[in-house]
Amino acid sequence: MVQMYLVFTTNYFPWLTIIVVLPISAGSLIFFLPHRGNRVIRWYTICICILELLLTTYAFCYHLQLDDPLIQLVEDYKWIKFFDFHWRLGIDGLSIGPILLTGFITTLATLAARPVTRDSRLFHFLMLAMYSGQIGSFSSRDLLLFFIMWELELIPVYLLLSMWGGKKRLYSATKFILYTAGGSVFLLMGVLGIGLYGSTEPILNFETSANQSYPVALEIIFYIGFFIAFAVKLPIIPLHTWLPDTHGEAHYSTCMLLAGILLKMGAYGLVRINMELLPHAHSIFSPWLIIVGTIQIIYAASTSLGQRNLKKRIAYSSVSHMGFIIIGIGSITDTGLNGAILQIISHGFIGAALFFLAGTSYDRIRLVYLDEMGGIAIPMPKIFTMFSSFSMASLALPGMSGFVAELIVFFGIITSQKYLLMPKILITFVMAIGMILTPIYLLSMSRQMFYGYKLFNDPNSYFFDSGPRELFVSISIFLPVLGIGIYPDFVLSLSVDKVEVILSNYFYR
Amino acid sequence: MEHTYQYAWIIPFVPLPVPMLIGVGLLLFPTATKKLRRVWAFHSVLLLSIVMIFSIDLSIQQINSSSIYQYVWSWVINNDFSLELGYLIDPLTSIMSILITTVGIMVLIYSDNYMSHDQGYLRFFAYMSFFSTSMLGLVTSSNLIQIYIFWELVGMCSYLLIGFWFTRPIAANACQKAFVTNRVGDFGLLLGILGFYWITGSFEFRDLFEIFNNLISKNEVNLFFVTLCAVLLFAGAVAKSAQFPLHVWLPDAMEGPTPISALIHAATMVAAGIFLVARLLPLFIVIPYIMNLISLIGIITVLLGATLALAQKDIKRSLAYSTMSQLGYMMLALGMGSYRTALFHLITHAYSKALLFLGSGSVIHSMETIVGYSPNKSQNMVLMGGLTKHVPITKTAFLVGTLSLCGIPPLACFWSKDEILNDSWLYSPIFAIIACSTAGLTAFYMFRIYLLTFEGHLNVHLQSYSGKKNTSFYSISLWGKGGLKTINNKFRLLTLLTMNTNESASFFSKKAYRVDENIKNMTRPFITITNFFNKNTYLYPYESDNTMLFPLLVLVLFTLFVGCIGIPFNQEGMDLDILSKWLSPSINLLHQNSNNSMDWYEFVKDAIFSVSIAYFGISIASFLYKPVYSSLQNFDLINSLVKTGPKRILRDKIINVIYDWSYNRGYIDAFYGTSLTGGIRGLAELTHFFDRRVIDGITNGVGVMSFFVGEGIKYVGGGRISSYLFLYLSYVSIFLLIYYFLNL
Secondary structure: OHHHHHHHHOOOOOHHHHHHHHHHHHHHHHHHOOOOOHHHHHHHHHHHHHHHHHHHHHHHHHOOOOOOOOOEEEEEEEEEOOOOEEEEEEEOHHHHHHHHHHHHHHHHHHHHOOOOOOOHHHHHHHHHHHHHHHHHHHHEOEHHHHHHHHHHOHHHHHHHHHHHOOOOHHHHHHHHHHHHHHHHHHHHHHHHHHHHOOOOOOOOEHHHHHOOOOOHHHHHHHHHHHHHHHHHHOOOOOOOOHHHHHHHHOOHHHHHHHHHHHHHHHHHHHHHHHHHHOHHHHHHHHHHHHHHHHHHHHHHHHHHHOOOEHHHHHHHHHHHHHHHHHHHHHOOOHHHHHHHHHHHHHHHHHHHHHHHHHHHHHHHHOOOEHHHOOOOOOOOHHHHHHHHHHHHHHOOOOOOHHHHHHHHHHHHHHHOOOOOHHHHHHHHHHHHHHHHHHHHHHHHHHHHHHOOOHHHHOOOOOOOOOOHHHHHHHHHHHHHHHHHHHOOHHHHHHHHHHHHHHHHHHHHO | OHHHHHHHHHOOOOOOHHHHHHHHHHHHOHHHHHHOHHHHHHHHHHHHHHHHHHHHHHHHHHHHHOOOEEEEEEEEEOOOOEEEEEEEEOHHHHHHHHHHHHHHHHHHHHHHHHOOOOOOHHHHHHHHHHHHHHHHHHHHEOEHHHHHHHHHHHHHHHHHHHOOOOOOHHHHHHHHHHHHHHHHHHHHHHHHHHHHHHHHOOOEHHHHHHHHHHHHHHOOOOHHHHHHHHHHHHHHHHHHOOOHHHOOHHHHHHHOOHHHHHHHHHHOOOHHHHHHHHHOHHHHOOOOOHHHHHHHHHHHHHHHHHHHHHHOOEHHHHHHHHHHHHHHHHHHHHHOOOHHHHHHHHHHHHHHHHHHHHHHHHHHHHHHHHHOOOHHHHOEOOOOOOHHHOOHHHHHHHHHHHHHHHOOOOOHHHHHHHHHHHHHHHHOHHHHHHHHHHHHHHHHHHHHHHHHHHOOOOHHHHOOOOHHHHHHHHOOOOOOOOOOOOOOOHHHHOOOOOHHHHHHHHHHHHHHHHHHHHHHOOOOHHHHHHHHHOHHHOOOOOOOOHHHHHHHHHHHHHHHHHHHHHOOOEEOOEEOOHHHHHHHHHHHHOOOOOOOOOOHHHHHHHHHHHHHHHHHHHHHHHHHHOOHHHOHHHHHHHHHHHOOOOHHHHHHHHHHHHHHHHHOHHHHHHHHHHHHHHHHHHHHHHHHHHHHHHHHHHHHHHHHHHHHHHHHHHHHOOOOHHHHHHHHHHHHHHHHHHHHHHOO
16 A cells, blocks of 8 residues: 555656556447447546546646656656667657647547447547557657557548548548558658667667767758658648548548647657757758748648638648748747747647537538538527637737747747848748738638528528537637637746757757 | 826726626627626726726826836746737827727717617627727737737727628628738738847837937948838838728728727727837838838828718718828828827827717618618718708717818817928928818818718608618618618719719619519509608608717817817917827927927918818818709809800819729729739639649549559459460560670
């Protein structure tokens, strides 16, 4: 008993392992639940999700020093001896934010997925499996483990997409798996390359490989390999076409996970591996990153304008917002990188909420194309309110999180020492043009959906407004958006120290 | 009394609880919240009154001690940079906050009645209070980032309020247009802020001015870059204040409810651009060319707004163009460097224009009962006329506003406009000539509005818009099931060239229209016809409720007396008016301490000149628009003029050109529509096509190709031994060939 107590109070309790393993193991128990209908399964899943979220929060609250930029809650167990493969987990300032975001969004996505009745055992199991995979990849400190976790969450997404998607679900699912698996090949090549470089023993630990330096040519090759993998995931143009299809077809709870977390894994990987492990190559490639980012902002925004499909339009808007992350990462400044991390969190909330609201309104009006919709604001005022609020958040209205993130990225590019005056002016200018395009597509989307009187005149139509569950989901996403927008140090304080450590590599080497 | 300053940060936050509580209430407990309608309205008025008392207190202290108080908190702390929030209380802030709160309270009281039958009553009050919050935040903000934040929030409130009646497609388009146009300005504002941050490393106004002046004196800055940044900053003000290239949103913004046109689009938000330029004047004044640009934009807007206001048939749109023109005067004054005059005109114009808008709202409110709730008709001046005897109090208020805006002596706008005109003579004769002639135009179009609305007979009845029958046909019930029947724009004919020709033309066209309807409504022609002749069943507009008249009367008082703050009184031998005393720190900051002592002879001379111009405009307007049947002499005059032979054709042509120009909004909207909107649409189509066909096409192509390769291999591997053998042998021969060539 005393030992148990000790175990719970000291740092040596394997918090992270439990956090990573709990969802998937508890999820596999779903299949052994008695056949009592879907209600039991739903409640069970939600309870697991909430428990996991509480556990994560507890662990982070009491066993983590926020001002310590080093890795904490480290766990290191030998797993496969002969090539020195460890189960090595750890948390630092970079991954706290995404892990909490994952817990939050997944819990709400499970809540949003309550209308799913077909095959709900498998569905909820897959949700929980994804949960594990995502937290695992955010918290792994070992390259191969990172790769395994990265692959682990692909399979649930594929199944969720191909079984619970829309009409063209098989096409989209195939496209998704081919794209991401294709990207994973490069990831695996990069992982093995870094691991096998230089010595007979494979080195897969992040810390040891972070301190290692490579010949420039080799580093560039590694960089390109990793970059392709993450560029598919983030996505970066021209590797983005899986995203609109996937988001257009998936069920909206899956969309929440995809937009909220999955895309952020790409950005996380870019910072974690490309920036931290391969600084030379990153400083070589960063101008290109910034150029690609600015092109992406404009390109995706203007493509979004041309979309008729509601979900695809939102999907392109997320592609456009990812441009800010790329620019923040490419700016190689404290400010820019902080802005990118803030944008990761902020877009996680906003994108998920937009997809959720689009999905719920689709459930009611059963129309996909924007030009067929219209006038649903009167019967559904709550959805209208929440949707307009999140559109405003997405177009970077001050007071919401998106504004702060984009503003800080702007500062990052302005204060960057690496670039000359003229390119900086040009890039800022082009980025700011994106600021004009964003309201055009977002507002015209909400105008086409809600304003006017078209559907409203139809005597046969009768719509329910969003119920308490949906309202709860959207409000609980809205509050953090507002909170971060008003006091951004909530998130920034988590990552500031780590960002400084990462960037110190660029100046002292 | 220092501690009053300490608590000044509370100014923007006092009205905030109302929108928050209403928002939460409407989302969570809709029915319970909606039952408490008046309670919410009362609270928002109460909170705004508290702010008003507070800001009056602050301004009295400002006048007495004229100190500037600033306080900042840190907001975002990072290693490299930190953002701060704070507040800055100086004369400009106190003037603006008094203006916002007084007009705001009046408008809130007014809209309690105006919106009382609207289902969005609470939503309206929530938006209004939130607007007050963000506008007060804008004027108290102490650095550029904070300005930008509230700038956007104010824009969002404007967006929400323009689109308040979002079931109307026109309103939906108008709010999007307003937001996007303002975003273009914000784009410039943000880039300008970033540029100045890059140059000086600071956002705080005073640090910014100091560092910048140092840099300029040491000649350490790239002048081109600085000018570019200043122009970009100015673009923000251009968009918000509806100055020339970005003015297109303001007339469309009149789709919103009338109270917000009074508060946001006449008195406060559109003045934010003037406020920004006034705030940054110490910065602009040291950069060459930028002041010239400001005054140039100002004068273009003055003239453009006035000419566009000439032929509008919608009462609110005419007022909107007039607002634009008056804002141009302020911008012109700022460009000339006369800071005090611009602010003086800002104050006087805000009260007069709020009065005019509220008066027009009252007119619209009383017309709505007759012609229905379509803005095409209730705001249409063609259908008005002769309202004097029906709405006498509104008429008086409106007349006071009109006279004030025309610049007739005892009223507010006279004093400020006169000063602007005087200053413009000192600045540049060409600008002065344009400004003076525009003053005449102002008088002309304002009186045109007044005469069309209140003089003559009620045109609705002449054109046989009977109250009972046709409202059901024409009107839309805003929230009900009825669709919007936009009347087709046959009104194009009625350019209101002269009232006598116009009247008959409109009468005939309407009659034709009526006949069509009668054919359509063949099922009950009998009733229609009886109604057509029986004039006794006509409804007449009636005066609005006291709740609406009270704010009008208060604003009339303001319009009458607010000019006093700028009139120099003789105090102990020193000619110093209240406004100059108030603004003295800012004016000293600008090193423009010119002689405040005014020569009364000069003043009277200039005043007589400007008043005579105004009277000239008024007389032309009354000559053209005074209804014929009320003044027969004019009719003879018109006839004698009309008969003057060949010159008449030329004159008609010129007038037609002017009216076409004005009616089509100077073709600027059409140009933007085709070039910018079309361009963006085209770009969107192009990128969409590119994305679908090229980028996605490559992916799909790879997929299809792998499918064909697979099929081919399947075909080859169909189980026939001979094909296996063939493949095997061909591969062997290829390798042999390679081997052979390599060994050569």
